[in-house]
Amino acid sequence: MSTYVGTLRRSRLYHSSTVATVGIVLGVVACIIAIPPITARSAVWPVLLGMLAVLFGIAALSRGAGRVGWGALAAGIIGCGLSVLAMQSSVSNLDQVFTASLIASMLVFATPLTFGALGGMFSERSGVVNIGLEGMMLMGAFWGIWGADKTGNWVWGVLIAMLSGALLALVHAFFAIHLRADQIVGGVAINFLALGITGYFFVQLYHGNNVPTGVSQIPDVKLTSERGTSFFAESFGHLNLMIWVAILFVPLSYVVLFKTPIGLRIRACGEHPRAADTVGINVYLVRYGCVILSGMLAAMGGAYLTVGYLNTFNENVTAGRGFIALAAMIFGNWKPFGAFGAALLFGFSTALAFRLPVYSSNAATLFQALPYVLTLIAVAGVIGRTVPPAADGRPYKKQ
């Protein structure tokens, strides 16, 4: 018997972080059972689960879990609070907000963020800070719809968008790498430039009005034959092609960054360019490639926004999505899956904000600030410190 207990103690199951993770999951479950489709109307279960989560958190803390333990504690309390809040509102309101299409619209809002965040990640992993994501996304948004309009084919639209993003990224790369300019100043300049260029050509080419309707649009991927009403059909049945591309890009960039020699080179340039140079890696080439790739990815996000989703363009259509993408990348700790998770979270909060006017239009507006507040908390290190690549933002001078 005592050997059995000993094995249990040594096993991973007994590990403090495992306990804490279970606590966090319980907190989330406490929140979920209060909303449709389950819609528990009695406070007993959510509160019980929430308290259990808190207990797990305390248990983990007493075993020295640190931040994860505090996370479990917070998840329990927040889960309790949210579920009680959900019970205060009527079932019909809840049904209106938490439909299956909430997941679809979360993915819609998360897609440009995912593209942008992955792009920013490549650039920063190679050691070039990219605040210009917003600008590159805006370029993609305008030139994408222009291309789709002029050629009549959305494929060309996306390709032209990527080209425009790459060109703007090339400017950033040249100033950041060859001229060793301050990369943050350069990124700010890129954002201004993109705003000016897209606005100027929008007036010049379209006289500032909306582009002609009926522009070739990126098609949806229809997984279910007719517009089904099942949960799966409403969530994933007819998503835009670019959403799937974005989801596909997440594991792809993980493999590229962490499982291939190219990824190792990229990370080496971002962590210690001198060492990378010593072993024969062309630091400038890698950085140029990564910044241009980041411009292309951000521009794809912009192209999705105009060619895939809105099917039109107005001045400054991205409206800060590039900055949320940047936030998602930081929140996700410069990692593909982390960034994707953050993008989903921010996308979810936006999707929720669009449905919250059922309760109060005022609160819904304020809710849009949530991604930024969460990022503030994240960079302040409350939820676990984010660690940028060591040489991020430092120009490298060849010897």
Next chain:
Amino acid sequence: MSEPLGPQRRETQPEEIAGAPPTTAASRFAAWQKAGGIIVPILTAVLAFLIGGLIVLATGHNPFQAYWDIINGAGLNWLAHPTNTDVANTAAYNFSQTLLQTTPLILTGLAVAFAFRCGMFNIGGNGQYLVGLYCANWVGVSFVNLTRPAHVLLGIAAAAAAGAIWAGIAGFLKATTGAHEVITTIMLNWVAYWIGNYIFQQGGPLQGPANKPLSIPISGDIAHSARIPVFWGDADLQGLHIGFFFAIGCLVLFWLILNRTTLGYEVKAVGYNPEAAAYGGIKVRVNYVRAMAISGAFAGLAGGLDMLGYLYHFGTTDVQAAQIGFLGIAVALLGRNTALGVGLAAFLFGGLLYGTTHGLQSGTIDPSLAGHLTEMIQGLVVLFVGADVLILAVWNSRRRIKRRRPAPAQQAAEAAS
């Protein structure tokens, strides 16, 4: 490149002194630095205008006419004392409007410049400007019993305090957790943006009571006692308010703080080298918070002066269109973070801002097109200022050509002796 520096230098020194009017190498270096200091911003601006002009040309408009229109639109022809009274009146109005735009630009420029001097990049000028504006609006709409100077001063103080707190958050996070101020100020910008959308929207706490039944998302007008007196033009037609002198005073204050106080000394020391400053007994963290708070106070003041000076009310669409804080970045960078430079750069951008969007008279270029031209020029300015390596290379290549010319003559003289 690892040749011994000492003896080599001494051998070349007399030659250099003989060729140049300034007598010592040190004074020559100082002169060169000074020239570089002025030349870099001027070249930057010229290059940005040149590329902007090329884009105008490429899209089938006359760049000279466009720039001439912008100059007239900004009312600069008023300085040439036009004889035609109609022209003179329009020019005077345009010029007063340019100065009206210059006022907040000076302050948001100072905000960025002050943080820069402490080694920080405050991108949050726009957020700080906005929270200053909100607070000034709130003070202006409430407290209607106050007399004029008290009400105005309270509004200004509230705006500056709001800006200081907003930027202070970023400074505090940097000092305590090491969070990078660029990220935090960007995030705070957007938080301020959504707060503005919230407070002025239909049913928002600061929406004007008269606008509520009409569903107009605009705040109420501030009380007359809270309006800053106008000294040039008509108060109903956006005359120039005395806040302009307030901004000029802040330029002087900025110079005084940095060059004549211990606070300024500490800020600059931290900006040059935080480790060395810490070794010298300066509290680096305290200075981060302090410098950010002062920086934010400048930006908040800009918002306060705009609100109490000529806007009087604000709406959600104004929140979405606000760019003054971002322009401050270009102003500070072009002004090389000095008081005089910021003042001149603010005037340049104030002229561009007004000249392109409101003042255009001849139909050469669409005003909305010209407005985007401003954004492009702004972007190019920031891009080139960031890369003074490039500008200095251009400048030096010109010097090198100049230097090459007297070289044969010198050699001839040496041969003769």
